[in-house]
Amino acid sequence: MMAELAASEVYAPRTIQLWRALLNWLAFFFQIFAQVLRGTPSFTQVLSYVGLHHGSLLSPPHAPPHFKPLPVVELSEFGEDPPSPPTHPPLASSVPIAGGGRALVASSLEKLTVVLDLDETLVCAYETSSLPAVIRARATEAGLKWFELECVSSDKEFEGKPKINYVTVFERPGLKDFLEQLSEFADLVLFTAGLEGYARPLVDRIDAENRFSHRLYRPSTISTEYREHVKDLSCLSKDLCRTVIVDNNPFSFLLQPMNGIPCVPFSAGQPHDEQLLEVILPLLKHLSLQKDVRPFLYERFHMPEWFQKHSIPAS
Numbered sequence: 001m002m003a004e005l006a007a008s009e010v011y012a013p014r015t016i017q018l019w020r021a022l023l024n025w026l027a028f029f030f031q032i033f034a035q036v037l038r039g040t041p042s043f044t045q046v047l048s049y050v051g052l053h054h055g056s057l058l059s060p061p062h063a064p065p066h067f068k069p070l071p072v073v074e075l076s077e078f079g080e081d082p083p084s085p086p087t088h089p090p091l092a093s094s095v096p097i098a099g100g101g102r103a104l105v106a107s108s109l110e111k112l113t114v115v116l117d118l119d120e121t122l123v124c125a126y127e128t129s130s131l132p133a134v135i136r137a138r139a140t141e142a143g144l145k146w147f148e149l150e151c152v153s154s155d156k157e158f159e160g161k162p163k164i165n166y167v168t169v170f171e172r173p174g175l176k177d178f179l180e181q182l183s184e185f186a187d188l189v190l191f192t193a194g195l196e197g198y199a200r201p202l203v204d205r206i207d208a209e210n211r212f213s214h215r216l217y218r219p220s221t222i223s224t225e226y227r228e229h230v231k232d233l234s235c236l237s238k239d240l241c242r243t244v245i246v247d248n249n250p251f252s253f254l255l256q257p258m259n260g261i262p263c264v265p266f267s268a269g270q271p272h273d274e275q276l277l278e279v280i281l282p283l284l285k286h287l288s289l290q291k292d293v294r295p296f297l298y299e300r301f302h303m304p305e306w307f308q309k310h311s312i313p314a315s
Contacts, residue, residue, distance in 0.1 A: 109288075109289075109291060110242060111185065111186055111187050111242075111288075112185065112186040112187070112242050112243075112244065112284070112287060112288040112293070113186065113187045113189060113236065113237070113242060113243040113244070114182060114186040114187070114188055114189070114244055114245075114246065114284060115189045115190075115231070115233065115236070115243065115244065115245040115246070116188065116189070116190055116191070116212075116245075116246050117191065117192060117245070117246060117247035117248060117249070117252065118190060118192035118194060118199060118202070119192065119194060120248045120249075120265040120266050120267070121172070121246060121247060121248050121265075121266065122171075122172055122175055122206065122266075122276075123169050123170060123171055123172060123175070123202065123206065123266070124169070124172075124266050124267050124268055125149075125167045125168065125169045125198075125202070126167060126168050126170075126268070127165065127166070127167055127168075128148060128166040128167055129166065131168050135268050135269070136168065136268075138269075138271070139170060139268050139269075139271055142271030142272065144170055144171070144173065144268065144271040145170070145171040145175075146168055146169060146170045146171065146268075147168075147169055147205060148166065148167070148168050148169075149166070149167050149168075149169055149201055149202055149205065150164055150165070150166055151164070151165050151167060151197055151198040151201050151202070152164060152165075152197035152198075153165045153197060153198075154195055154197065162197075167198070169202060169205070170266075170267075170268045171206060172266045172275070172276055173271070173272070173273050173274065173276065174274070174276040174277040175206060175276060176206075177276075177277060178276040178277055178280070178281055179206075179209075179211050180209075180211070181277075181281060182211075182281060182284060183211040185285065185288045186284065186288060187213050188211050188212045188213060189213060189214045189215075189236060190203055190207075190212045190214070190215045190216065191216040191231050191245065192216070192217060193217075193218050193221050193229040193231075193252070194217065194218060195217060195218050196217040196218070196219075199217055200215070200217075203215060214236070216231075216235075220235060222255075224254065224255075226254065226312045227251045227254055229252070230251065230252060230254050230255055231245060231247070231252045231253060231255075232255050232256075233245060233253070233256045233259055234255075234256075240256060240259055241291065241292040241293065241294065242292075242293060243259055243293070244259055244261055244287060244293055245259055245260050245261065246261045246263055246280060246284075247260065247261075247262065248262070248263050248264065248265040250262045250303065250306065253303075254307065254312065254315070255315050257303035257304050257306075257307055257314065257315060258294040258297055258298045258303060258304065259293065259294060259297065260297065260301070260303055261280065261283065261297065261301070262301065262303075263275055263280060
């Protein structure tokens, strides 16, 4: 009997505490119910009632500074016809493109300006005398297009005559179709850090249709305290909201990091590369519908943070 009394004395306070806790929860839910009757609270308000902080649960973790080129399979969800921007979509119309199908063009916006790098972005070139025959044979067997080119070197031979270099140029797969389809909805600009004596005959060969409205060579690049041969897009326009640059070297767009699209470098050992038609072209179609390409490209690549990670202040 004494043991039962002792037990009741021990457990009675705990029972009372449990009842009090239950009543507090009932009162809490009644309070929420009363707020619902007066006006439905937001999800964040309800979270604040139970002591959870808005930032800790709703805000995504801060992404670390990063940079990665566009892989082969990325952005394929845009498909043949890219979606309209999520807010304030411009009026769009469709135009026929090569090979059938139609591409969307924002009729209320001026044409997108696409600045394209040359070496390791559209082509790759090797000095013919030093190119192993096996590389050329494998590339040919895999269907990679290539040609040999004579170009004028900046070096001089005896008696002041310019030296002639012989190079073998491999075209990135899909190059011709890429330029043809891209020119339907964008103004094309070639911007290379290569010398004109080398680059001009090369571009003449890959752009026989003169789809590039401008060609810029090494003298058009500038040197900064961090890198040489930087491509300053302000030489094309003061308003760069509709200008993008595609380059395998992200330091090329150091001065305008939010206008840059870093791509995977191309070499003769990649005969099945699909970057131009399967990755870059769908992305550019999507950007052609944006009033300002920079917010989208910032969210996609976070290039200012990448430069800061490399001890280069963001422009």
